[in-house]
Amino acid sequence: MVIAQRPWFLACSALSLVACVGTSDPLVIEVDAASPPRYTGVRDAGALDGRSTLDLGTLTFDVQARDVPARDVQPNYDAFFADNPLPRYCGRDGGNDAGPPPMLPGGTAECPDDLTREGCPCTALGEMRTCWPGLRANRNRGTCRDGMSRCEPYDELSGRWGACEGYVLPDPAVRLGPASCQCFSRGQWEITNTSPCFITYGAGGSTAPVYAVSTYLDAAGQARCPTQSSNTPPPRPMAGTDFSQDFLTVDCTGQFELCYAIRAGNATNPLASDCTVARVCTSAWYGTANVRQAFPPLPSWAGTDPACTRRFVDQGGYGEMTVIGQSSECQRIDDAGQPYVFNRVTYCPARCSMTPTLPECARCGNGGAGMF
Secondary structure (H helix, E strand, O other): OEEOOOOOOOEOOOOOOOOOEOOOOOEEEEEOOOOOOEEEEEEEOOOOOOOOEEOOOOEEOOOOOOOOOOOOOOOOHHHHHHHOOOOOOOOHHHOOOOOOOOOOOOEOOOOEOOOOOOOOEEOOOOOEEEEOOOOHHHOOOOOOEOEEEEEEEOOOOOEEEOOOEOOEOOOOOOOOOHHHOOOOOOEEEEEOOOOEEEEEOOOOHHHOOEEEEEOEEOOOOOEEOOOOOOOOOOOOOOOOOEEEEEEEEEOOOEEEEEEEEEEEOOOOOOOOOOOEEEEEEEEEEEOOOOOOEEEEEEEOOEOOOHHHHHHHHHHOEEEEEEEEEEEOOOOEEOEOOEOEEEEEEEEOOHHHHOOOOOHHHOOOOOOOEEEO
């Protein structure tokens, strides 16, 4: 209880009630322990034994304690970053290497410097800074881009960051590819040679067995078929040569296995039943994001399915680029546990080399620059 000791003093409870009572006599205002608290009565200070009590009934008020010192609550970085975590670290070969602890951004948990949040304090009025209202995991990946924010006047002594403008966030309807803004959603895998070699054995024309084997690049950079020492299938690749050199540029770092599969079918409508002429892979640690890096060469290969090769020669096909791995931020790179197909290169039917004006030969080729 609180006792008003001076005439016409506003007698308010310690709970800062909405209305106060003015009087020329000392008053006692009683508040019970209910939640929310309630007035239980008002009586004069000289009647503390309960006599001469003025009963106001049980009036309920919406009250908040204001004279209780606030707890000294510090920012909880763990709780804050649970919703927008800092990157973890996973090392080479997919290992869960703890690595160095993530560097906390400057500022506070509520106003970290790296995000430049609207309404957070700034000092240099008119300064422009990059801002990002999304998750750190998506920042500058794929089609996602930072916006810009300006330090605007707030009061006589300080400024506040204004609205973040011009940013691009992930498309929530997209799971893979550039608009998803995940690791490995924007870049290029360059394969310097994608040309297969076809060798037909025996007579029979269009019914003769045909096999595929990898070409190799000569000193002038031209694709060549390997020299065969036997007329017996399957053919052998050129000894001591690789199928192709390759280079990767991608928007995140990590351990990636890249594979190139030559398949018979339609690149614009690929089917699970499309057969595979050949498939070769390379794997390495990609250490610097958005920097072109040479990967180990794709090895030479020899096909073993003449029926699939015949289909490819007669109808054309596609080169399928896939990746599976783990980013340095411990994000799995796959498609529901399967290799993620990020690009397809169209191959013409063999007859297009003789008659390139055929309708089916339009917009087909075997270029190996796989943009994604």
